[in-house]
Amino acid sequence: MTSRTRGDKAEAILEGARQQFMANGYAATSMDQVAVAAGVSKATVYSHFQDKASLFASLIQKMAATKLGVFFDLTQLHRQTQNPTDSLTQVACSMLDTACTDEQSSAFMRLIVAESQRFPELATTYVENVAKPVISQLTQFLDSHPQLHLSDPEATARILIGSLVYYIILEEILGGKQTLHMERDRLVATLVNGIVQSAS
Amino acid sequence: MTSRTRGDKAEAILEGARQQFMANGYAATSMDQVAVAAGVSKATVYSHFQDKASLFASLIQKMAATKLGVFFDLTQLHRQTQNPTDSLTQVACSMLDTACTDEQSSAFMRLIVAESQRFPELATTYVENVAKPVISQLTQFLDSHPQLHLSDPEATARILIGSLVYYIILEEILGGKQTLHMERDRLVATLVNGIVQSAS
DNA sequence: GTCTATAGTACGATAGAC
DNA sequence: GTCTATCGTACTATAGAC
Numbered sequence: 001m002t003s004r005t006r007g008d009k010a011e012a013i014l015e016g017a018r019q020q021f022m023a024n025g026y027a028a029t030s031m032d033q034v035a036v037a038a039g040v041s042k043a044t045v046y047s048h049f050q051d052k053a054s055l056f057a058s059l060i061q062k063m064a065a066t067k068l069g070v071f072f073d074l075t076q077l078h079r080q081t082q083n084p085t086d087s088l089t090q091v092a093c094s095m096l097d098t099a100c101t102d103e104q105s106s107a108f109m110r111l112i113v114a115e116s117q118r119f120p121e122l123a124t125t126y127v128e129n130v131a132k133p134v135i136s137q138l139t140q141f142l143d144s145h146p147q148l149h150l151s152d153p154e155a156t157a158r159i160l161i162g163s164l165v166y167y168i169i170l171e172e173i174l175g176g177k178q179t180l181h182m183e184r185d186r187l188v189a190t191l192v193n194g195i196v197q198s199a200s
Numbered sequence: 201m202t203s204r205t206r207g208d209k210a211e212a213i214l215e216g217a218r219q220q221f222m223a224n225g226y227a228a229t230s231m232d233q234v235a236v237a238a239g240v241s242k243a244t245v246y247s248h249f250q251d252k253a254s255l256f257a258s259l260i261q262k263m264a265a266t267k268l269g270v271f272f273d274l275t276q277l278h279r280q281t282q283n284p285t286d287s288l289t290q291v292a293c294s295m296l297d298t299a300c301t302d303e304q305s306s307a308f309m310r311l312i313v314a315e316s317q318r319f320p321e322l323a324t325t326y327v328e329n330v331a332k333p334v335i336s337q338l339t340q341f342l343d344s345h346p347q348l349h350l351s352d353p354e355a356t357a358r359i360l361i362g363s364l365v366y367y368i369i370l371e372e373i374l375g376g377k378q379t380l381h382m383e384r385d386r387l388v389a390t391l392v393n394g395i396v397q398s399a400s
Numbered sequence: 401g402t403c404t405a406t407a408g409t410a411c412g413a414t415a416g417a418c
Numbered sequence: 419g420t421c422t423a424t425c426g427t428a429c430t431a432t433a434g435a436c
Contacts, residue, residue: 032411043413043422113313114310117224123375155382162363163358173323179324180332193351194359246431
């Protein structure tokens with residue numbers, strides 16, 4: 001039993017840290033809060049992680065390594081031979097639904113942006129492990145689609161992702177849903193139309 | 201002399217607060233730091249502002265009310281009768297240059313995103329006083345341009361701004377310039393091309 | 401109005417028992 | 419390995435002299 005519980009405390013600490021850092025940010029989260037949320041004493045937290053910054057870095061690195069799949073899974077779409085409009089619409093709606101439903105994905109991005117000055121190397125970790133693969137996969141998808149021959153697929157991928165990310169920031173993170181709402185389908189339709197038309 | 205300096209302390213405090221809050225965020229900025237940066241004592245800060253949250257709110261409201269002009273000035277472009285491609289390229293490059301050159305505009309957005317959970321009403325202030333007017337002006341610009349008859353100008357405005365904002369986030373805020381750099385003109389050219397093509 | 405000095409609290413990190 | 423108890427510091431906010 002005890003041999004099977006090795007590392008469970010570390011996992012519980014990381015989970016408690018995730019809850020608190022996501023909710024309050026780095027500076028406003030205390031090690032006492034993390035310890036309580038994890039169900040351990042503060043000394044146990046310090047026995048597994050050198051200090052607060054080290055715990056935060058471990059958490060971000062773990063999330064950056066595992067949260068890619070939540071953001072994006074295009075492998076299923078590569079094999080399909082739909083028309084470009086339907087494929088792109090499906091990709092865009094899938095990304096928006098994930099970000100709007102899963103509270104964690106937008107909270108994670110908010111945390112990375114918030115702490116990008118204090119921990120620039122963690123912002124780089126996010127770019128390398130999340131943003132870069134997403135752009136890369138989407139670029140390959142655009143490039144390999146039979147009916148889409150875009151002059152610059154990587155630039156188009158950035159436009160597509162940027163439009164969706166800004167929609168999430170405005171509607172979900174900054175609360176624009178209340179005063180500045182636009183229907184999801186209006187944005188996606190206009191976005192997809194611009195990409196398809198520019199290729200023909 | 202002394203009559204002319206009325207309110208100077210309040211202004212100095214807001215300027216000190218701006219420097220510190222922009223650099224460190226809300227929680228990691230102490231009232232001592234603000235007082236030192238403003239060149240006054242901590243008691244003077246508390247004589248002008250009720251508490252830390254009130255000072256922060258005053259700062260954000262002031263910046264949201266005054267920083268719109270820095271972001272955007274489209275009035276000059278309305279009267280010109282260039283072709284759509286040149287007009288849009290000029291608008292996009294102007295916005296990117298402003299955001300890349302002026303450290304404050306991207307730092308302001310980062311701060312709003314970072315504290316959007318702690319101060320949701322300030323995020324709304326930002327949306328109402330900055331994001332909404334920018335989208336509104338750009339929508340009118342797109343709508344009134346003689347050769348552009350877009351099916352949904354407001355959605356197109358969001359796509360345009362979103363692509364540029366995400367570029368700023370990736371390159372400037374998250375340090376992607378080092379590992380994920382794309383030339384500004386590549387993004388703008390592809391973006392403008394998609395908008396113009398979809399209208400013809 | 402503005403200062404110095406300080407009260408009261410919460411923080412990060414550690415010592416020492418078990 | 420994990421706990422309780424604690425050290426030294428830094429924080430928000432205020433009291434009282436001028």
